[in-house]
Amino acid sequence: MLTRRNFTLSLPVIALAPMARSETASSSIAGHHTVMMLNADCNDANAINVFEPAILHIAPGDSVTFMPTNKGHNAASKRGMIPEGAEPWNGAVDEELTVTLTIPGIYGYLCLPHYEVGMVGLIVVGDDLSNLAKAKTARHPGDARRAFRDIFDQLEPA
Numbered sequence: 516m517l518t519r520r521n522f523t524l525s526l527p528v529i530a531l532a533p534m535a536r537s538e539t540a541s542s543s544i545a546g547h548h549t550v551m552m553l554n555a556d557c558n559d560a561n562a563i564n565v566f567e568p569a570i571l572h573i574a575p576g577d578s579v580t581f582m583p584t585n586k587g588h589n590a591a592s593k594r595g596m597i598p599e600g601a602e603p604w605n606g607a608v609d610e611e612l613t614v615t616l617t618i619p620g621i622y623g624y625l626c627l628p629h630y631e632v633g634m635v636g637l638i639v640v641g642d643d644l645s646n647l648a649k650a651k652t653a654r655h656p657g658d659a660r661r662a663f664r665d666i667f668d669q670l671e672p673a
């Protein structure tokens with residue numbers, strides 16, 4: 516009898532605990548996101564050397580960790596493709612790097628060893644596309660041009 520009552524009483528506590536935690540996270544604690552640096556995209560057999568996800572939407576003040584899931588990659592912001600006043604970054608190859616992005620806007624970045632083959636990505640902070648037009652004027656070598664065009668097309672579907 517006593518054991519059974521204890522069991523039923525403990526149930527609501529278990530059910531409520533995760534809810535309370537996520538409420539706190541969305542209201543006061545900045546979010547954290549992960550971008551994997553990969554040798555292959557499991558969703559696309561033709562893609563090699565990719566950031567996953569290639570487009571990431573976050574809130575101002577959130578942080579993003581670039582994970583060296585596979586070897587041989589880094590993440591570096593692209594000059595002219597981050598908002599005015601934002602801090603550029605340049606991670607070392609094979610090292611985990613976390614950046615905190617507070618200024619709204621888009622942040623274009625790339626993997627230096629695979630820039631020419633189109634390993635690039637974009638982070639959108641605060642759903643702000645105000646520096647998109649300027650970012651589109653940045654020049655890129657090889658397949659990076661096509662890769663950024665694909666990303667821009669996904670941002671602004673026709």
Ligand SMILES: [Cu+2]
Pocket residue numbers: 564565587588589626627628629634
């Ligand atoms: Cu790479």
